[in-house]
Every structure is written in C-alpha cells, then in structure tokens.
Amino acid sequence: xxxxxxxxxxxxxxxxxxxxxxxxxxxxxxxxxxxxxxxxxxxxxxxxxxxxxxxxxxxxxxxxxxxxxxxxxxxxxxxxxxxxxxxxxxxxxxxxxxxxxxxxxxxxxxxxxxxxxxxxxxxxxxxxxxxxxxxxxxxxxxxxxxxxxxxxxxxxxxxxxxxxxxxxxxxxxxxxxxxxxxxxxxxxxxx
Numbered sequence: 001x002x003x004x005x006x007x008x009x010x011x012x013x014x015x016x017x018x019x020x021x022x023x024x025x026x027x028x029x030x031x032x033x034x035x036x037x038x039x040x041x042x043x044x045x046x047x048x049x050x051x052x053x054x055x056x057x058x059x060x061x062x063x064x065x066x067x068x069x070x071x072x073x074x075x076x077x078x079x080x081x082x083x084x085x086x087x088x089x090x091x092x093x094x095x096x097x098x099x100x101x102x103x104x105x106x107x108x109x110x111x112x113x114x115x116x117x118x119x120x121x122x123x124x125x126x127x128x129x130x131x132x133x134x135x136x137x138x139x140x141x142x143x144x145x146x147x148x149x150x151x152x153x154x155x156x157x158x159x160x161x162x163x164x165x166x167x168x169x170x171x172x173x174x175x176x177x178x179x180x181x182x183x184x185x186x187x188x189x190x191x
Contacts, residue, residue, distance in 0.1 A: 006052050013059045014047060020060075021067060028071050039074075043067045117167035121160055128156040129164070 003011075021043065025036045046066050056062035118126055124146075131142045132153070139157075143150045 006048065006055075009051060009055055010044075010048055014044070014063065017060055017063060021063060024064060024067060025071075029074075039067065039070055042070055046070075113168060114164070117164045120167055121163055125156045125160040125163070128153055129160040132157055 018040075021040060022036065025039050025043075026033070029036050029039060043063060043066050047063055050056070050062075118129065121129065127146065128142055131137045131145060132139065137145065139150050139153050142153045146153070
C-alpha cells in the first residue's frame, strides 16, 4: 500500500513531537496513562484530518492547541451532571430548610457586623472588596474601573480580607462564620 503525501507529512512532522505531546498531556491530565493515550489518539486524528485539507505551517503550535482544546472540552464535560442523577429527587425524604426567626435574627446580626467591618476598611481597600466580592467584577475590571494595576487590586483584596477577618473575629462573630472566613483566606493564600 502506498503512503499518501499526508501520511509522509505525519510521519516526518508529527511523530517526532510525540514525546513532548505525551509530557504535555500527562502533566495536564490527571486520570492516568490510559486517558493520556486516548487523548493522544484524538489529537492525532484531528491533526491528520485537518492536514488532509490543509497542512499547518507550524505543526507543533497547532498540535498543542488541539491538545489544549481537547483538555478543555473534557474538563467541561466532566462538570456536566447527568439528569438521571436528579431524576429521583422526589423519592428522597428531604426536609425543607426553613428560615426560623432565630436564624433570620442571627443572619441580620452577621450582616450588620460585616457591614461595620467593611466600613472600617480604608476607602480604596473597601472599594476593591465591594467591587470584587459584592458587585462580582473581575480583577481586571476592578483595575480598569479604579485606574489601578491588577497587582494593586490583588494586594488590596488580600489586605481587605485579612482586615475583615480580624475585625469580625474581634467583634465576636460566630465560630462558623470565622471558619468560613478562615477557609476563604486559606483558599486565596492569605495566612
């Protein structure tokens, strides 16, 4: 059987990159060698099919962009929850979590304490925290809105969260709220 022009291209241009593709996929795929092998095959198929139409000028960047896109697609698919998982929710005996007057009062008190703690922050720090955590703006959007660098936004957030946590702990917020703030501080790398 004669090899086609695409076959020759694949053997000479793509297969020499196999080891670097394997390392890339292995580093970014945490489900074992079998999935890495599957991903490699999928990259090869897509690359070969694309080359049958038009061969890329730069093989390595094109191959790695295919691999990156496949990893992104797999990550998205893994986050999708099957509807069957929720099919029998009515069969479960789940009690409704009602808001009792006591819980409402505790929640209002915690909000009041948080607002007081926010008011105690320096102006710039308070504005950064409010824009990021209350208004939900991205770090980049906050930087653009305030005319500061993203690095400054990050530092102000860190400073603000630390000050809020210390303020709330001083004011005697419930231990559960303090744990939530502590977990958040740990998650964002503020010790």
